[in-house]
Amino acid sequence: MPFPDTSHYETARPEMATQRGKTARLGFVEVTLIAIAVLYAAVLLVGPLAAIVWGAFAGGFGLFWEQVTSPDALSALKLTLALSVGATLVNTVFGTCVAWVLVRDDFWGKRFVNGLVDLPFAVSPVIAGLMVLLLFGRAGWLTPLSDALDLKMVFAWPGMLLATAFVSLPFVVREVMPVLAQAGTEQEHAAYTMGATPWQAFRHITLPSIRWGLLYGVSLTFARSIGEFGAVLVVSGGVSGLTETATLFIYRSLDDRNNVGAYSIAAALAAVSFVILLAMEFFRKRSHDMH
Amino acid sequence: MNVDTAKMEPAKVSPRRGVTIRRRPWGRWGLRTAAVGYLGLMILLPISAILASGFGDGLAAFWGDLTNGIAFSALRLTLITAVLTTVINSVMGTLTAYVLVRYDFPGRGMLNAMIDMPFAIPTLVTGVMLVVLYGPQRTLGAWLESNGVQVIFATPGIVLALLLVTYPFVVRTVQPVLMELDKAQEEASYTIGASKWTTFHRIILPAITPAVVTGSLLSFARALGEFGSIIIVAGNIPGRTLTAPVYVFGQLESYNQRGASAMSILLLALSFTLIVIVDWMQKRWDIEYAFP
Amino acid sequence: MQSRIVEAVHDAERTFESTASRRQESTACVRNLSKSFRGARVLEDISFDVAEGESLVLLGASGSGKTTILRIIAGLEQPDAGRVMLHGKDVTDLPARERGVGVIFQSYALFPRMTVEKNVAYGLRIRRRPRREIKESVDNLLTLVRLEEHRKKFPAQLSGGQQQRVAIARTLAYKPQVLLFDEPFGALDAQTRVRLRREIRALLRQVNVPAIFITHDQEEALELGDRIAVLNAGRLEQIGTPEEIYDRPETEYVATFLGAANLLPGTVVNRSVEVGAVTIAAPEEAARFRDGQAVKLVFRPEEVCLSQTGALPVGCRRLTIGVIEEIHFVGAYERLTLRLHNVTANTAGTTPGVPIIATRPKPEAAATRLHVSDRVVIGLTTFRLLPSFAHAGERPGLAMGVGK
Numbered sequence: 004m005p006f007p008d009t010s011h012y013e014t015a016r017p018e019m020a021t022q023r024g025k026t027a028r029l030g031f032v033e034v035t036l037i038a039i040a041v042l043y044a045a046v047l048l049v050g051p052l053a054a055i056v057w058g059a060f061a062g063g064f065g066l067f068w069e070q071v072t073s074p075d076a077l078s079a080l081k082l083t084l085a086l087s088v089g090a091t092l093v094n095t096v097f098g099t100c101v102a103w104v105l106v107r108d109d110f111w112g113k114r115f116v117n118g119l120v121d122l123p124f125a126v127s128p129v130i131a132g133l134m135v136l137l138l139f140g141r142a143g144w145l146t147p148l149s150d151a152l153d154l155k156m157v158f159a160w161p162g163m164l165l166a167t168a169f170v171s172l173p174f175v176v177r178e179v180m181p182v183l184a185q186a187g188t189e190q191e192h193a194a195y196t197m198g199a200t201p202w203q204a205f206r207h208i209t210l211p212s213i214r215w216g217l218l219y220g221v222s223l224t225f226a227r228s229i230g231e232f233g234a235v236l237v238v239s240g241g242v243s244g245l246t247e248t249a250t251l252f253i254y255r256s257l258d259d260r261n262n263v264g265a266y267s268i269a270a271a272l273a274a275v276s277f278v279i280l281l282a283m284e285f286f287r288k289r290s291h292d293m294h
Numbered sequence: 295m296n297v298d299t300a301k302m303e304p305a306k307v308s309p310r311r312g313v314t315i316r317r318r319p320w321g322r323w324g325l326r327t328a329a330v331g332y333l334g335l336m337i338l339l340p341i342s343a344i345l346a347s348g349f350g351d352g353l354a355a356f357w358g359d360l361t362n363g364i365a366f367s368a369l370r371l372t373l374i375t376a377v378l379t380t381v382i383n384s385v386m387g388t389l390t391a392y393v394l395v396r397y398d399f400p401g402r403g404m405l406n407a408m409i410d411m412p413f414a415i416p417t418l419v420t421g422v423m424l425v426v427l428y429g430p431q432r433t434l435g436a437w438l439e440s441n442g443v444q445v446i447f448a449t450p451g452i453v454l455a456l457l458l459v460t461y462p463f464v465v466r467t468v469q470p471v472l473m474e475l476d477k478a479q480e481e482a483s484y485t486i487g488a489s490k491w492t493t494f495h496r497i498i499l500p501a502i503t504p505a506v507v508t509g510s511l512l513s514f515a516r517a518l519g520e521f522g523s524i525i526i527v528a529g530n531i532p533g534r535t536l537t538a539p540v541y542v543f544g545q546l547e548s549y550n551q552r553g554a555s556a557m558s559i560l561l562l563a564l565s566f567t568l569i570v571i572v573d574w575m576q577k578r579w580d581i582e583y584a585f586p
Numbered sequence: 587m588q589s590r591i592v593e594a595v596h597d598a599e600r601t602f603e604s605t606a607s608r609r610q611e612s613t614a615c616v617r618n619l620s621k622s623f624r625g626a627r628v629l630e631d632i633s634f635d636v637a638e639g640e641s642l643v644l645l646g647a648s649g650s651g652k653t654t655i656l657r658i659i660a661g662l663e664q665p666d667a668g669r670v671m672l673h674g675k676d677v678t679d680l681p682a683r684e685r686g687v688g689v690i691f692q693s694y695a696l697f698p699r700m701t702v703e704k705n706v707a708y709g710l711r712i713r714r715r716p717r718r719e720i721k722e723s724v725d726n727l728l729t730l731v732r733l734e735e736h737r738k739k740f741p742a743q744l745s746g747g748q749q750q751r752v753a754i755a756r757t758l759a760y761k762p763q764v765l766l767f768d769e770p771f772g773a774l775d776a777q778t779r780v781r782l783r784r785e786i787r788a789l790l791r792q793v794n795v796p797a798i799f800i801t802h803d804q805e806e807a808l809e810l811g812d813r814i815a816v817l818n819a820g821r822l823e824q825i826g827t828p829e830e831i832y833d834r835p836e837t838e839y840v841a842t843f844l845g846a847a848n849l850l851p852g853t854v855v856n857r858s859v860e861v862g863a864v865t866i867a868a869p870e871e872a873a874r875f876r877d878g879q880a881v882k883l884v885f886r887p888e889e890v891c892l893s894q895t896g897a898l899p900v901g902c903r904r905l906t907i908g909v910i911e912e913i914h915f916v917g918a919y920e921r922l923t924l925r926l927h928n929v930t931a932n933t934a935g936t937t938p939g940v941p942i943i944a945t946r947p948k949p950e951a952a953a954t955r956l957h958v959s960d961r962v963v964i965g966l967t968t969f970r971l972l973p974s975f976a977h978a979g980e981r982p983g984l985a986m987g988v989g990k
Contacts, residue, residue: 195662
């Protein structure tokens, strides 16, 4: 899904605010506008967030902990972690590669390729799951290949990994592209003339220049992977303990009327997302400061 | 010391390229192949598979898959809720961005930091949150229901989920444009004697309109595909609260891959069109953000 | 303190002993380079050599192709035709990293995430030299460029001049066969430029590595180059020492691009030149032309002598009479614009006569004061004749060098 770059808002500091000539005295209209905005955000964001925390901890911390550490929940969390790490790794390597090609290379059809990258943003995750089913399901185009490799894709983790990688594909590409363009080629060229191979130039010169942008992209990829639900739901077949991710566990728990379990894992995921959000903010700021 | 040029003269050089063996930059070709290959395998091939599946039994079958009662009403519900969400977002998002950029008030930093939250939280978790808050067994939900407003398992719940999931888009596209907007223009307008409202709609609104539209299109595209929160919140009653993405899931559950593909093709086409428009708008108005 | 630095410089010089032993072959040599970008010719049949310890300046306006030549020598660009030889070895097909050239980029292209010493050490690190050798080399080089106390700093913490010295030290570290300077002073203010030019010349003399500079600044070219190659629209117009280029320009472009020059169209008649209604004797200058051949009479402003009385100094050949239109005092000399009335030549319409520019050194200007509208006799101490390839609509008269 397209995702605005948030690197322009340093509004949080009041001294900057006054520099920008903000209205010093707030009249009736201003107060009303502020009240509407704050109230809206509170109802939309804070309310539900508070509700889930309440839902998870209503039975006490002990119950929450018991739910989170139950064997099914733990294995689900482990699978989510494994899939997220896998998808993030794949997309970091290939995403950087794609970004490099889109920024530095020039070939026929580049615009089209560039457009393809955005598609997973805008596609419903269910459709991502459907893609895996169609390619690797019964009579799928790539089923002979996966059979030959003796790799079970549908209703198994490789397919879920593929679906997760698809859904989180654009983030690294889109975050690395601008910083790569900004880094320019001159330093790389300098390294070449000094005797560096392209790989050495990339590792020593380019990578340090793009690292914060890359890390921001990586954290976005990871966050997206952890939260993926629709695509893995379609591909997994939901075998608890084997193909059940954290989000699938929540979904099944709700179906089984195990509300406390669902709320607990949901709250845990929300907390993890929060931590990632903080990391994202950090990387984004560093990336922004660098340029 | 000058070197005798005659001595340095190499064997006659052919002006034609490639007579001498040049080292080919195979690295560049390798990278290009890897990048294009990856995107081809991950995106182009699966889309082709969906197209083949959806159109596999001919256009008539495809058309039938989309116009049967349940599919059609799912599509209609998705479009209506997405449009509603987009309209509310464009107003509230602009207002929030304006308040964040122009006014200083206690809690502004908090509000600014919170905007990105929906990006990070899994949408399924978002759905669970809404059920906890507005579910019929809950205090707030029960109270609303006794007053005739059903949120969960009804259209308002869908819109609420979409609003939450797409909250950052308009805010985050309008904010930088507002920040770059010259405050002097606004002040000049006041000194001429224009009212706040006149100033807003004569000076500020025209300047931020492209950004508002771009952000709105983004949230529209996102709303069209939303699944995780809706499957929890909507109740998924065919013909009433079943959205298009959930319909696709339902078709897959009942082993109707062609029907699922047909709806997916339509959603894909819509998404792709939106991407193209947003891409064009970004270039046309130079709206800044890394993601189109 | 002083002696320590001197010692360090000697050390640094010793570092380059090995380079010196290869002295005889260590040259850069470019043969018949041609290059087009999207059908547009940017280089046409360029050939030149740079000898050991010599510095050559490629001088040309933007778009003359000088940067492309540099990039081709460095291996960052491939020529369509032609060869590049370094050290007697054909490197045309080698990638940049195997050529051993040192490029000082216009923006210096220092590695921003590495400290000064890491930047300098990079070329050796890539070559997997022993740590001790790297450290020694870096120490010597930092002494050479006088940046010892800045070694732990990052490039962003240095001034423009310091950054440039890092860039130079960084390339010297791996003992390049040739140093390539891409508009090295473009990013600096006027005063720093002058200082750094001197520094670089002194440095180059110490390290004895052939250097190629590219610049559009004629003053820079005159000061930096042992020889200057003037480029125009992808062609090499002339190559020679600064004196040769300045005193004996071979083409009109060279005459006008390097320094200011007056150009008057004329015809060779019997070992003298007819310019409009006047004739000036040119026994030697006209020797290579046949009678009736159209030529351009080229002379520098400082080659003009003026006299109110009509008595020109010895060695100054009388050209004609002119009227002073403008007088400016420009520091060390006085610059005058004169209109020559008898030299109407082929100027159609406008004010009759041809404007020329003359300069007089301050003592002379003080001794004999001249005023606007004074009529003076104009003579030339020296001048050159160039074959004229008259184009339609071409205007005779003054042409100013870009740099002035």
